[in-house]
Every structure is written in structure tokens, then in C-alpha cells.
Amino acid sequence: MPNPQAFLLLAPEILLAAAGMLILLAGAIGRGMGTRESALVAVVSLVLTGGVLLRVESVLPGRVFILDGTFVLDGFSFFLKLLVLTGTALTVLLSVRFLEEGSYRASDFYALLLLATSGTLFMASGYTLLTIWISLETMALSSYILAGYFKREVRSNEAALKYFILGALSSGILLYGISLLYGASGTVHLGALSQALAGVQDNPLVPLGWLLLAAGLFFKVAAVPFHIWTPDVYVGAPTPVTAWLAVVSKAASFAILLRIFYEGLGSLRVEWQTIVAIVAAATMIWGNLAALTQKDIKRMLGYS
Structure with missing residues (x-):
């Protein structure tokens, strides 16, 4: 076109x-x-x-x-x-x-x-994995500033700093996973990636790349055990920003996680479904149990 x-x-x-x-x-x-x-x-x-x-x-x-x-x-x-x-x-x-x-x-x-x-x-x-990563960082960079927008409040500054440091770490892990998958398959296009990886499943870079990619994406959706940033960030961020992060940002990141795993994994999807199911179950169980003990509604939202 x-x-x-x-x-x-x-x-x-x-x-x-x-x-x-x-x-x-x-x-x-x-x-x-x-x-x-x-x-x-x-x-x-x-x-x-x-x-x-x-x-x-x-x-x-x-x-x-x-x-x-x-x-x-x-x-x-x-x-x-x-x-x-x-x-x-x-x-x-x-x-x-x-x-x-x-x-x-x-x-x-x-x-x-x-x-x-x-x-x-x-x-x-x-x-493509690279397009998704760049778009994700465009969203994240603005989110870091929004989390600390009430700069006269200590908790807001703390939220922004913690969000930035952990977010940058997860972005680095995500990008490293993308580079390993590219090294193993020669492409970052989701459609071509699923076909290319079918012929190199024995390459040790493939499971390691997917593991790092999954870790980075699990951080973005605050899945257990990569959820430690959400309670403090949600409490410190302005309430409208907390609402946006909890609904819009998380929903978009989860949707992209689904697209990558369902369209990029190809024949490997069956093997990774168990891992995703375990993480999802752990997130629902641990998150809701931890939320029951919270007295701050924003912190409770961060755990749930």
C-alpha cells in the first residue's frame, strides 16, 4: 500500500x-x-x-x-x-x-x-516487536511524568522515581528479549516470527528470548511476581493518573501481550499457555488476598 x-x-x-x-x-x-x-x-x-x-x-x-x-x-x-x-x-x-x-x-x-x-x-x-516496543515506551515516558505530576508532594515524587527506575529496567529486559528473538529468527514481524521460530525451536536463544519478553510484558500488566511497583505508584500518583494507569494502560498492555503470544508464538503457543495460565492464576489469587488487608483504596487497587 x-x-x-x-x-x-x-x-x-x-x-x-x-x-x-x-x-x-x-x-x-x-x-x-x-x-x-x-x-x-x-x-x-x-x-x-x-x-x-x-x-x-x-x-x-x-x-x-x-x-x-x-x-x-x-x-x-x-x-x-x-x-x-x-x-x-x-x-x-x-x-x-x-x-x-x-x-x-x-x-x-x-x-x-x-x-x-x-x-x-x-x-x-x-x-512488529520493535514497533510495539517503541510505542510502549512512548506511552511509558509520558506516564512517568504524569505519575509525579504533583511535584510538591513527596509521595508523588517517590511514585515517579520508582516507576521510572523499574519501568526502565523492564524496558531493557523486553528489548533484550526482542534482540535474542531477532538473532534466532532474523525477523521481528509477528507473522514471519511465528513461522521462522518453528524451524529453530532447538536454538537456546528462543526460550530465553521469549522468557525475557514475557517478563517485560508481565511487568507492564503488573502480573505476579512483577507487580511490586503498582501499590506505591498508584498511591503516589494523582488519582486521575492512577485511574488511567489501572484501566487504560494496563488494558492496552494486556491486549498487546495477547497479540504477541497468539500471533508471534506460532506452534510454541501451546507450551507457553501453561506458563501464562500459572501467572494469571497467581496474579488473581495473590493480588486479591493482598488487597484484602489494605486500608488505602488506591493501594488496594494496585494489588488487585
Whole structure:
């Protein structure tokens, strides 16, 4: 598919990123925008992005790969994008009072939120491990700043620092796993990866690469035993950010985990289903048991 047409199909992601940059620029010029004005621009941008997304979905004949298979547009990605946009819009509405009471710069907050959401939209359509990783980091970098946005509060600073350090560690582990899989298969494209790995299953780089990749992704979805960051980060982060991390960020990361394991593993999927099932069961059991002893609702949310 020609590149100009491909970029038109990525219009929702590009539009939202441009809106985030516009809010950031408007906040830096003159007296900037107030909280309600910034929130209004953010909500309108999200609604317009959703409208463009629905329009793009209506003209596609089915599953479409663009930019040499770097991105895929299908029902799964469209559903995930609509979920992300809805969750972000609710976060914007929830955050207005918090920002007004704390006298914080709303334009910066909403710009970061839209940029993080834009990264999430790119991640939803990513069909190579490298594209998914870059999109994931685009979301994460903005999330680190949002977690510490109430910089006059010690707990918020602590949350941002802990989130950044552990997030950077998990990103490094994830990238190293991707490099091992690329070394074993010669590709990072999910479709080609599943076929290539079928012929090199005896290569020790394959299980090690998948193990590191899984560890990095399990951190992003806060699965046991990679959940230790969530309670402190959720408590220290502003409540709207906690809501966004707990719902939008985690749901998007889990969806990408499913896409990678179901489309990238190929014949190895059966062997890894047991591991994923054990981690899922441990996360539900341990998380809910730990949540029962918590008195802070945000910490309870972090465990559950």
C-alpha cells in the first residue's frame, strides 16, 4: 500500500499526537490556557480522533497491513483504540477538579496524557516487536511524568522515581528479549516470527528470548511476581493518573501481550499457555488476598 494512503489510515494516532503538541504549545504562549479550556480541547481532540477512527474502520475491506507490515488495522486494534479513547476521555473529566484545586498547569498535564494515549494507539496497531516496543515506551515516558505530576508532594515524587527506575529496567529486559528473538529468527514481524521460530525451536536463544519478553510484558500488566511497583505508584500518583494507569494502560498492555503470544508464538503457543495460565492464576489469587488487608483504596487497587 502506498505510503501516503498508509499515513491517512494512521490519521487517528497522528491527530491525537498533534493535539497533544498543540495543547503544550498553547500553554507555553502568553498566559496559556486554563484548566477547563485545556480539558475542553483534550476532550474535543479525543472525540474527533474517535470519529476519524470509525471512519477509517468503515472504509477498510478487512484486515489491512500498512508500511511493509509494520502496522495492522483489524477489529482487535479498532476495539482496543476505542476502549483507550473512552478511558482517556473519562480521565480528562475526572482530572479537572484535581488540577483546579492544586493550581497545577493543566495544559502540560493534558498534553502528556494525549501523547501517552497516542503511543497506546500506535501500540494497538503495532505488528512488529520493535514497533510495539517503541510505542510502549512512548506511552511509558509520558506516564512517568504524569505519575509525579504533583511535584510538591513527596509521595508523588517517590511514585515517579520508582516507576521510572523499574519501568526502565523492564524496558531493557523486553528489548533484550526482542534482540535474542531477532538473532534466532532474523525477523521481528509477528507473522514471519511465528513461522521462522518453528524451524529453530532447538536454538537456546528462543526460550530465553521469549522468557525475557514475557517478563517485560508481565511487568507492564503488573502480573505476579512483577507487580511490586503498582501499590506505591498508584498511591503516589494523582488519582486521575492512577485511574488511567489501572484501566487504560494496563488494558492496552494486556491486549498487546495477547497479540504477541497468539500471533508471534506460532506452534510454541501451546507450551507457553501453561506458563501464562500459572501467572494469571497467581496474579488473581495473590493480588486479591493482598488487597484484602489494605486500608488505602488506591493501594488496594494496585494489588488487585
